[in-house]
Amino acid sequence: MTSRQHLLPARLTATTAMMPPTGTILPMTTAFTSSHGRRTRKPFLAQLADHAEPYLYSAPALILIITVMLVPLVLGMSYAFRDIQLLNPFSGGFVGLDHFRTLSQDKAFSGALKNTLWWTGASVVLQFTFGLILALLLDKPFRGRGMVQALVFLPWAVPSFLAGLNWAWLFNPVIGPLPHWLFALGLIDQPGNLLSDPHHAMWGPIIANVWWGIPFFAITLLAALQSIPRDLYEAASIDGANWMQRFLSITLPFLAPTIAITVLLRTVWVSNFADLIVVMTGGGPADRTQIVASYIFTQAFKALDFGYASAIALVLLVLLIAYSMLIILPRQTLLNKG
Amino acid sequence: MRRSILPVFAHRLAILCYIVFALFPLFWLLKVSLTPNDLLYSEGVRMWPSRTTFEHYAFVLQHSAFPVFFKNSVIVSGSTAIAVTIIASLSGYALSRFTFRTKYWIVGLMLLTQMFPLVMLVAPIFKILTPLGLTNSLTGLVVVYTAFNVPFATFLMQSFFDGIPKDLEKAAMIDGATRFIAFRQIILPLTLPGIAATLGFVFTAAWSELLFALMLINGNNAATFPVGLLTFVSKFSVDFGQMMAAGVMALIPAALFFLLIQRYLVQGLTAGAVKG
Numbered sequence: 001m002t003s004r005q006h007l008l009p010a011r012l013t014a015t016t017a018m019m020p021p022t023g024t025i026l027p028m029t030t031a032f033t034s035s036h037g038r039r040t041r042k043p044f045l046a047q048l049a050d051h052a053e054p055y056l057y058s059a060p061a062l063i064l065i066i067t068v069m070l071v072p073l074v075l076g077m078s079y080a081f082r083d084i085q086l087l088n089p090f091s092g093g094f095v096g097l098d099h100f101r102t103l104s105q106d107k108a109f110s111g112a113l114k115n116t117l118w119w120t121g122a123s124v125v126l127q128f129t130f131g132l133i134l135a136l137l138l139d140k141p142f143r144g145r146g147m148v149q150a151l152v153f154l155p156w157a158v159p160s161f162l163a164g165l166n167w168a169w170l171f172n173p174v175i176g177p178l179p180h181w182l183f184a185l186g187l188i189d190q191p192g193n194l195l196s197d198p199h200h201a202m203w204g205p206i207i208a209n210v211w212w213g214i215p216f217f218a219i220t221l222l223a224a225l226q227s228i229p230r231d232l233y234e235a236a237s238i239d240g241a242n243w244m245q246r247f248l249s250i251t252l253p254f255l256a257p258t259i260a261i262t263v264l265l266r267t268v269w270v271s272n273f274a275d276l277i278v279v280m281t282g283g284g285p286a287d288r289t290q291i292v293a294s295y296i297f298t299q300a301f302k303a304l305d306f307g308y309a310s311a312i313a314l315v316l317l318v319l320l321i322a323y324s325m326l327i328i329l330p331r332q333t334l335l336n337k338g
Numbered sequence: 339m340r341r342s343i344l345p346v347f348a349h350r351l352a353i354l355c356y357i358v359f360a361l362f363p364l365f366w367l368l369k370v371s372l373t374p375n376d377l378l379y380s381e382g383v384r385m386w387p388s389r390t391t392f393e394h395y396a397f398v399l400q401h402s403a404f405p406v407f408f409k410n411s412v413i414v415s416g417s418t419a420i421a422v423t424i425i426a427s428l429s430g431y432a433l434s435r436f437t438f439r440t441k442y443w444i445v446g447l448m449l450l451t452q453m454f455p456l457v458m459l460v461a462p463i464f465k466i467l468t469p470l471g472l473t474n475s476l477t478g479l480v481v482v483y484t485a486f487n488v489p490f491a492t493f494l495m496q497s498f499f500d501g502i503p504k505d506l507e508k509a510a511m512i513d514g515a516t517r518f519i520a521f522r523q524i525i526l527p528l529t530l531p532g533i534a535a536t537l538g539f540v541f542t543a544a545w546s547e548l549l550f551a552l553m554l555i556n557g558n559n560a561a562t563f564p565v566g567l568l569t570f571v572s573k574f575s576v577d578f579g580q581m582m583a584a585g586v587m588a589l590i591p592a593a594l595f596f597l598l599i600q601r602y603l604v605q606g607l608t609a610g611a612v613k614g
Contacts, residue, residue, distance in 0.1 A: 057432035068485030072462035157596030159546035306461035
């Protein structure tokens with residue numbers, strides 16, 4: 001980058017230095033010089049416009065992202081070290097690491113950390129497994145595939161708050177069938193509400209999340225499946241490879257990059273995804289379904305303690321960065337070695 | 339021939355399971371919204387009530403604030419979708435067609451915005467928007483949602499622009515058009531599927547957003563559908579029929595948009611995957 005910075009003025013001075021001796025035939029020579037030479041002789045404003053063009057196109061996006069996302073992000077980080085309570089007009093002073101000291105003794109927070117692991121792990125594994133199976137089922141053309149695709153991908157379009165409410169209603173013994181079915185199957189002692197059972201409540205949001213997230217994996221994996229050249233499969237079957245062999249030696253290697261990147265991104269995304277929990281359980285019963293993201297929201301929205309909420313958010317951010325590094329760094333070093 | 343019947347049967351059965359799992363919650367939503375109140379508890383687990391009624395829908399439309407919530411949500415999601423699509427087609431075009439010094443920084447910045455938890459921004463954004471008078475206002479929500487959706491939409495539009503040969507606008511520019519005219523009159527019409535997909539994605543995302551709407555809006559006048567529905571739940575938690583009728587209505591625009599764009603969904607991603 002620095003070399004390009006020096007290159008441009010050097011070229012300009014070279015051409016201007018050459019000009020005076022040419023005297024009167026100057027217009028002629030410039031007319032006949034190569035396009036390269038002509039470009040450097042463009043008026044200064046036009047040159048500036050050329051350089052500014054990509055920035056002009058990306059300016060609206062950049063301005064929005066910086067003012068609405070980057071500035072609040074930095075501001076939020078500073079809140080983590082300040083006492084900011086919405087209802088307390090005397091708050092606002094710096095408190096140093098006080099929030100983090102409170103945080104280290106906060107039982108609800110350590111519980112939320114464990115819940116986040118459980119929520120993210122179970123959701124992503126189930127979404128991915130069922131999404132992959134669905135993508136494989138939809139890969140080969142069959143009659144009515146377009147219709148089936150539209151129907152099974154439909155949950156993806158359901159707004160998350162509605163998905164949460166809908167599943168909360170299904171688990172509600174007054175209005176939903178699930179408790180009665182589970183009772184009939186002998187899985188529970190009485191048709192009660194799963195979401196108010198402290199030991200199993202987390203399964204409610206997880207099931208809703210799996211229902212909602214299968215289409216995401218299925219769509220991405222199906223797209224990757226369809227980009228695998230078909231003749232590879234034909235060649236393999238001519239050579240006598242069975243379904244399993246073709247899957248292991250053609251499909252999986254082709255899918256591997258897509259799987260790696262979607263699982264990584266989805267893990268981060270799901271661990272931050274608080275909508276279903278806020279709607280279905282509000283973190284209850286007794287914080288048993290509280291994940292870190294929903295805890296941040298509860299602190300900001302219900303307790304109106306922006307300072308403490310921002311401190312938790314900062315810890316979550318550090319954990320997410322550590323996770324990403326853990327995944328990316330070994331990959332990079334492997335790639336560099338190879 | 340007979341050998342292939344069993345796999346085909348298993349395949350169709352598996353697909354049927356997926357369809358049932360995907361549609362059952364929505365079916366139940368519809369069923370309860372059509373069940374008259376007197377049958378709600380007596381026929382709790384029946385698959386279809388012995389009588390159906392539209393009274394819940396009529397009540398929600400005539401006697402509740404839901405038409406206002408619906409209108410607010412349409413305004414917010416529609417404005418956001420249009421604003422994001424315009425901004426992202428410009429920035430996506432810039433990323434697709436130019437090589438410039440800060441390009442990788444811009445891509446990096448956009449990727450960063452996809453990685454950190456948006457819930458972190460709930461408190462600072464509330465603090466920033468309050469003195470500007472943008473809390474409790476639809477404009478504030480549109481600004482926030484637009485910023486949140488621009489990065490992803492930019493990458494989406496970029497992948498569509500990448501699929502269009504550069505020679506097209508070069509030819510137009512040799513014929514004397516400025517780059518912007520070439521972009522608007524030649525390239526944009528060719529990316530209509532991409533524009534449709536972006537509109538749909540962003541509309542659905544804005545329609546579904548809950549946490550910022552809850553935080554930034556209080557009171558019925560500027561409430562969007564999710565905020566309205568959740569406050570409705572806490573106020574009238576007994577009236578399931580009406581809530582589910584409102585829920586079905588919240589589902590309609592998102593489902594319509596989805597059905598319109600779903601054929602482009604896998605197609606568009608396939609195009610991206612082939613190149614990547």
